[in-house]
Amino acid sequence: MGDLKNTCFVCKKPVTSENSEMNTTVNLPVCADCKGTDAEKKAEKEALDSLADGFVCGCI
Numbered sequence: 001m002g003d004l005k006n007t008c009f010v011c012k013k014p015v016t017s018e019n020s021e022m023n024t025t026v027n028l029p030v031c032a033d034c035k036g037t038d039a040e041k042k043a044e045k046e047a048l049d050s051l052a053d054g055f056v057c058g059c060i
C-alpha cells in the first residue's frame, strides 16, 4: 500500500506531486492525463463504492 499515494487512482500509473493533483473526493492522486475525464469520474465512483463497504448508510 506504500505506493498508493504515488499512483494515479484512475490509470494506476506512477505519479509525482508535480504531474498529479489530489482528487479531494476520494483523497487519492490523479495524473494530469486522467484529471477531469469520464474515466476519472468512473474510478471515483468505484473508489467510493469500495470505501462505502465499510460504512452503513441508511440514506439511500
Ligand SMILES: [Zn+2]
Binding pocket: 008, 009, 010, 011, 012, 013, 030, 031, 032, 033, 034, 035
Ligand atoms: Zn492517470
